[in-house]
Amino acid sequence: MAIITLTTDFGTRDPYVGAMKGVILQISPGIRLVDLTHEISPHEILEGALALEAAAPFFPPGTIHLAVVDPGVGSPRRPLAIAAGGQQFVGPDNGLFSFLFCAGDWSAVRLEAPAYRLPAVSQTFHGRDIFAPAAAHLALGTPLEQFGPPVTDPVVISWPAARREGDQLVGEVIYTDRFGNLVTSVRVSDLETLGPASSLTVEVEEKEAGKLVGCYADLPPVGAGAVIGSSGRLEISVREGSAVAVLGARRGSPVRVRKQ
Amino acid sequence: MAIITLTTDFGTRDPYVGAMKGVILQISPGIRLVDLTHEISPHEILEGALALEAAAPFFPPGTIHLAVVDPGVGSPRRPLAIAAGGQQFVGPDNGLFSFLFCAGDWSAVRLEAPAYRLPAVSQTFHGRDIFAPAAAHLALGTPLEQFGPPVTDPVVISWPAARREGDQLVGEVIYTDRFGNLVTSVRVSDLETLGPASSLTVEVEEKEAGKLVGCYADLPPVGAGAVIGSSGRLEISVREGSAVAVLGARRGSPVRVRKQ
Amino acid sequence: MAIITLTTDFGTRDPYVGAMKGVILQISPGIRLVDLTHEISPHEILEGALALEAAAPFFPPGTIHLAVVDPGVGSPRRPLAIAAGGQQFVGPDNGLFSFLFCAGDWSAVRLEAPAYRLPAVSQTFHGRDIFAPAAAHLALGTPLEQFGPPVTDPVVISWPAARREGDQLVGEVIYTDRFGNLVTSVRVSDLETLGPASSLTVEVEEKEAGKLVGCYADLPPVGAGAVIGSSGRLEISVREGSAVAVLGARRGSPVRVRKQ
Numbered sequence: 001m002a003i004i005t006l007t008t009d010f011g012t013r014d015p016y017v018g019a020m021k022g023v024i025l026q027i028s029p030g031i032r033l034v035d036l037t038h039e040i041s042p043h044e045i046l047e048g049a050l051a052l053e054a055a056a057p058f059f060p061p062g063t064i065h066l067a068v069v070d071p072g073v074g075s076p077r078r079p080l081a082i083a084a085g086g087q088q089f090v091g092p093d094n095g096l097f098s099f100l101f102c103a104g105d106w107s108a109v110r111l112e113a114p115a116y117r118l119p120a121v122s123q124t125f126h127g128r129d130i131f132a133p134a135a136a137h138l139a140l141g142t143p144l145e146q147f148g149p150p151v152t153d154p155v156v157i158s159w160p161a162a163r164r165e166g167d168q169l170v171g172e173v174i175y176t177d178r179f180g181n182l183v184t185s186v187r188v189s190d191l192e193t194l195g196p197a198s199s200l201t202v203e204v205e206e207k208e209a210g211k212l213v214g215c216y217a218d219l220p221p222v223g224a225g226a227v228i229g230s231s232g233r234l235e236i237s238v239r240e241g242s243a244v245a246v247l248g249a250r251r252g253s254p255v256r257v258r259k260q
Numbered sequence: 261m262a263i264i265t266l267t268t269d270f271g272t273r274d275p276y277v278g279a280m281k282g283v284i285l286q287i288s289p290g291i292r293l294v295d296l297t298h299e300i301s302p303h304e305i306l307e308g309a310l311a312l313e314a315a316a317p318f319f320p321p322g323t324i325h326l327a328v329v330d331p332g333v334g335s336p337r338r339p340l341a342i343a344a345g346g347q348q349f350v351g352p353d354n355g356l357f358s359f360l361f362c363a364g365d366w367s368a369v370r371l372e373a374p375a376y377r378l379p380a381v382s383q384t385f386h387g388r389d390i391f392a393p394a395a396a397h398l399a400l401g402t403p404l405e406q407f408g409p410p411v412t413d414p415v416v417i418s419w420p421a422a423r424r425e426g427d428q429l430v431g432e433v434i435y436t437d438r439f440g441n442l443v444t445s446v447r448v449s450d451l452e453t454l455g456p457a458s459s460l461t462v463e464v465e466e467k468e469a470g471k472l473v474g475c476y477a478d479l480p481p482v483g484a485g486a487v488i489g490s491s492g493r494l495e496i497s498v499r500e501g502s503a504v505a506v507l508g509a510r511r512g513s514p515v516r517v518r519k520q
Numbered sequence: 521m522a523i524i525t526l527t528t529d530f531g532t533r534d535p536y537v538g539a540m541k542g543v544i545l546q547i548s549p550g551i552r553l554v555d556l557t558h559e560i561s562p563h564e565i566l567e568g569a570l571a572l573e574a575a576a577p578f579f580p581p582g583t584i585h586l587a588v589v590d591p592g593v594g595s596p597r598r599p600l601a602i603a604a605g606g607q608q609f610v611g612p613d614n615g616l617f618s619f620l621f622c623a624g625d626w627s628a629v630r631l632e633a634p635a636y637r638l639p640a641v642s643q644t645f646h647g648r649d650i651f652a653p654a655a656a657h658l659a660l661g662t663p664l665e666q667f668g669p670p671v672t673d674p675v676v677i678s679w680p681a682a683r684r685e686g687d688q689l690v691g692e693v694i695y696t697d698r699f700g701n702l703v704t705s706v707r708v709s710d711l712e713t714l715g716p717a718s719s720l721t722v723e724v725e726e727k728e729a730g731k732l733v734g735c736y737a738d739l740p741p742v743g744a745g746a747v748i749g750s751s752g753r754l755e756i757s758v759r760e761g762s763a764v765a766v767l768g769a770r771r772g773s774p775v776r777v778r779k780q
Contacts, residue, residue, distance in 0.1 A: 013297055014297070014438055015297065015315040018294070019315045020318075022294075025294070026318070035532070035538075037533055037534070042439050050535075051535045054538075055538035056542075058539045059542035059546070071500050075477035123488070124475055125489075177533075177534045178529075178530065215644055216593055228642075228643075235644075272555075272557055275575040278556035278574075279575045282577075283578050286578070333737070334737045334738065383748070
């Protein structure tokens with residue numbers, strides 16, 4: 001049974017996700033549907049890309065990831081299907097899949113063939129009319145090439161990364177999660193260039209945020225600290241509390257890592 | 261594998277939806293469950309009906325739609341199963357299924373047979389005790405007639421529609437979605453009686469709201485406009501912004517469409 | 521097809537639940553996944569336990585309930601798998617499963633065997649690295665004993681209950697649901713010791729809250745009342761309104777039941 005995951009900024013209150021699932025099940029009744037999230041902030045392409053990048057690798061080979069964060073729906077932005085890393089991805093060509101194009105082999109096509117769209121394509125809901133049918137037909141085994149011509153120049157958005165400044169790493173907060181953890185652009189591989197983890201200390205918004213520790217339970221009872229989060233990024237956290245609230249930080253806040 | 265969709269005002273935090281799914285899976289282990297939404301505003305029957313009307317048609321023939329927005333649980337309001345449009349519907353007789361009774365053939369029964377209920381029926385949770393078991397037994401192929409006597413006079417609620425006033429259409433906002441779009445009671449078929457789409461302009465709350473355009477990307481960079489939304493209704497939108505916030509409109513706000 | 525349910529405090533916006541589902545599907549591709557809730561308040565173990573207690577019994581024998589409310593992740597708290605009541609449970613040993621240990625036979629093991637974990641176990645996300653793989657391997661039929669040594673002294677948290685004071689019952693509000701109903705620690709079996717239901721009246725926060733009635737529709741048009749809720753507990757409710765808002769009560773508010 002093939003798997004299609006769904007990642008959108010549609011929320012779960014409106015009927016949009018339901019309509020997409022109905023379309024998929026009409027075409028590919030045996031499919032297994034898994035929601036990644038529908039709570040991407042409206043139109044926030046980078047946030048959608050980070051969510052996909054964090055969850056997709058845990059799915060089996062052959063999984064199809066349908067992702068729709070699509071402020072340009074109805075404009076000439078291209079609809080894409082992509083094969084990368086043994087999985088397939090379907091969604092708009094607006095940077096949502098940037099992380100695929102910087103990591104190993106990939107191939108992409110423009111979704112054009114009318115046979116793999118709904119008969120009537122609206123100007124406002126390509127998730128239902130173009131992307132959901134494409135994902136369902138991929139799940140049935142239709143080869144990528146049959147959907148349309150190759151795309152070799154997909155849109156790639158600027159991806160937040162850390163940079164070295166002398167013996168410090170400079171990055172930023174890229175995401176804040178439900179627990180108030182500050183996920184940063186600093187990766188574990190960046191940290192390894194700086195020195196042993198136990199010797200590192202972190203600043204956010206130009207203020208001391210604490211030491212790098214092994215896990216949440218090692219955080220100090222008062223104040224903050226940093227851990228290597230579950231997706232291999234430095235995270236700034238408060239023990240059983242919210243680093244967002246305690247440190248007054250948010251997406252875009254500058255982060256600095258240095259030796260003590 | 262049969263499909264049961266779920267539409268409720270239960271939210272996703274409380275254990276109510278989980279209990280319903282458990283009951284369904286006990287009776288019909290091979291069923292496929294698809295959430296439409298559980299975020300219908302508490303007790304808002306019309307909102308639930310609009311959600312069902314928007315999503316149900318995209319599901320395959322034979323799909324069973326279980327819908328519970330049920331302020332009258334425990335009162336004498338009738339529990340129903342309905343066959344319409346090649347699908348089946350289960351839920352309370354309070355207007356939630358009004359759209360079915362105005363569109364083509366249907367038949368309905370009152371859910372009475374004890375064999376298709378939980379052994380003990382509470383006074384407060386018919387979703388779990390009556391409606392979930394009925395949906396599961398329908399999925400197993402139990403004919404509609406076996407659930408109870410026919411119902412020929414189901415409750416139909418007043419359905420928001422647009423009316424013609426001279427050379428204008430007058431309607432209202434019936435729903436606001438996650439993106440702040442104002443979904444109106446004006447349908448594309450109403451608009452066609454007025455003139456070419458490119459000549460139409462829209463007012464909301466007695467104030468100019470902009471022209472009718474083809475898609476969100478054609479909206480002006482500043483101010484609002486209107487599009488034909490994905491369910492065939494006129495929607496008032498702001499480009500990459502919220503029409504709710506920009507126009508100060510909400511459910512019930514008056515809408516007027518006229519030629520420029 | 522085996523069933524794994526999921527109960528967490530992860531919310532549905534972050535990629536954490538998606539990653540857990542991917543891990544499960546890699547190991548056990550034929551599994552059926554059912555979300556109970558991901559909206560447990562962060563780190564609220566009792567709230568998670570109440571949700572599980574309310575929904576789990578409605579699932580078929582053999583169901584595996586994966587529950588992760590885990591403020592102590594990375595600390596020495598034990599990871600558990602438990603067999604109880606014909607079902608299995610997986611999650612941290614922090615009281616989340618207290619209700620199982622007071623009700624009939626159970627057996628538990630500590631999750632230790634590396635074969636049933638991800639190859640690399642992070643210090644911050646045991647839901648993905650330890651608990652999801654364990655649930656998936658249980659679903660494949662791996663016997664409980666193979667996961668690790670027996671645990672005979674699991675953590676049990678204090679469970680809210682009602683007590684008799686003369687001819688009154690004294691309890692508290694333990695949960696408030698989406699409709700604003702106040703779910704209390706008073707069970708129907710407690711009430712039966714006090715007298716006929718029709719003779720009982722309820723106080724919350726030292727103020728009269730109304731009589732015990734049969735169902736929501738029997739509540740008075742104005743003011744509040746009480747019903748036996750769907751999980752067999754006394755609930756204080758307002759007809760088509762919110763008892764939380766009307767009575768100013770919340771979790772922990774004292775509740776008193778007496779004869780009129």
